[in-house]
Amino acid sequence: MTTLNTITVVGASLAGLRAVQTLRGAGFAGEIVVVGAERHLPYNRPPLSKSMLRGDDEITLPGAEELGDRWLRGRNAVRLDTAGRLVTLDDGTQVRYDGLVIATGARPRPLPDALEGVHTLRTVEDALALRAELAAGHRRVVVVGGGFIGGEVASTARSLGLAVTLVDAAPYPMSGVLGDLASRWLAGHHRSNGVDLVPGRRVTGLEGAGRVSGVRLDDGRTLPADLVIAATGVVPETGWLRGSGLTLDDGVVCDAALFAAGADGVVAAGDVARWPHARYGGASVRVEHWANANEQGAAAALNLLAGREDATPYAGLPAFATHVHGVRVQTAGLPHLADEARVAAGDPEEGRFAVAFARAGTLVGVVGVDAPRDFVRIKRAVAAGDPLESVLAASMG
Structure with missing residues (x-):
């Protein structure tokens, strides 16, 4: 296995930042090179459609100033040579790596x-x-x-x-x-x-x-x-990876531990990563939300340090939330896989309720509308793979 003296992180948003912080926190003493298309410090994207449009500019992520030894701001990666372990940037610079974290996110349609x-x-x-x-x-x-x-x-x-x-x-x-x-x-x-x-x-x-x-x-x-x-969705930012030998299919195709298919020493995290989710029978998923980028950036970095043979599969439960006209809507799991949906708490007519989703009787997801306690309770049951009837019985009780 190649010794990891230099790790390059392409993408300086949330997943990239978490990867850098995790590498340092795990004791990695080598060089970290960060390539970021934007010149700003890493920032939270969720406020862009809410508070920032109303004048609040406080969006910088905590710890953003901790990025690696070399941070190449305002630079786009344009090519990846996995055989030579080189990333070419838009100004012609070539950045070498022993290990690579791909965290380039997505672009709007x-x-x-x-x-x-x-x-x-x-x-x-x-x-x-x-x-x-x-x-x-x-x-x-x-x-x-x-x-x-x-x-x-x-x-x-x-x-x-x-x-x-x-x-x-x-x-x-x-x-x-x-x-x-x-x-x-x-x-x-x-x-x-x-x-x-x-x-x-x-x-x-x-x-x-x-x-x-x-x-x-x-x-x-x-x-x-x-x-x-x-606001018609996003496309994973993978154009720079064409011809690299990596498998691309609506994102960078990875194994369960987030190692990219098609090359050694490469992991992916965040909006750009597609991986088989063990909790859902290996269903191939790509998740575009904050919590996933936050957790995957850390998980991918740790697995890169551990190596493919000793890596831990990533099976974080997708979860995200939105505020619409003053109401908080939360989701967890993968409700779209369900063949049954039941109101498990509250009443839609009153605007406070939770819906549990199941496939073949086993919970696969939950949606909560202004029902945070019920949402958390059912989310735990989803993570545990409990039967639908268990949360319905608890609600009745």
């Missing part, structure tokens, strides 16, 4: 037409540009995509007194993540807070001369718009 007033949201610069637009008095805001980012931006824009239309291809916002019951509740919640919801429709193009003036839908309608936010 843009809308097809580039017009002024059309925004995506992934970076500090994106948030600052959108904040200025929201403050400029553009009254007709169209958000395309009803997922986490779209829902949060719609909520923030409404809190600023703007008229918001939310277009989503699904029949209910976040139905693929929350399931039918909670996503139906969410649709009603958006509407009761003044959002004009347009479900089951796709955007076919934009209108405008220089600046956007309308959004064309697949049913022939055109929605008037002064400001458009594209």
Whole structure:
């Protein structure tokens, strides 16, 4: 096995930062090189669609100043040579490694037409540009995509007194993540807070001369718009890895311990990593949320130090949360794998409830709406692989 004298971390956001901190905390005394596309200190991305749009710029991650011996800011990796163990950067610099952590995250899917007033949201610069637009008095805001980012931006824009239309291809916002019951509740919640919801429709193009003036839908309608936010999901940042020999399939394909398939001495973590989840029978998953990046960055670093033979499989339970119009929505596990969903606490009519999801009678996920205690209780049962009936019985008791 190659001696790890130099570890290079490509990606200086949450997963990359946690990898560096973990390497040092585990006693790694060699050189750490960090390559980051942004010039900022690593920061929290969740506030970009919420508090930062309202003027709060405190988003730097604790410990961000602890990055490695060499931190190459404002540099993109453009090529990986796994045979020579070299990462080539956009300025031609070549960075060698004995061990490599890939933590390059993901990039937003843009809308097809580039017009002024059309925004995506992934970076500090994106948030600052959108904040200025929201403050400029553009009254007709169209958000395309009803997922986490779209829902949060719609909520923030409404809190600023703007008229918001939310277009989503699904029949209910976040139905693929929350399931039918909670996503139906969410649709009603958006509407009761003044959002004009347009479900089951796709955007076919934009209108405008220089600046956007309308959004064309697949049913022939055109929605008037002064400001458009594209929140249609992200694409793993793997373009620089083409030709490297790594297996790429909607992310970097890894084994259960986060070692990348196709090369030695390479691990991946965060939004870019796809791995077989042992808790779910080896189902291949890629998770795009904060807790996963936080935990995987650390796990990948420890496994890199341990080596493939002595590595520990990563089976962290996916969990994330969002705030929409003042209500906290939490999910854990993989509800989309379920063949049954039951209200396990509370009442959707009252806006406080938890839904338990099961497959073949075994819990696989939970969604909570303003029900933190019930959510935590059921989340523990999901992590333990308990039967659905056990949480239903506890709720009845």
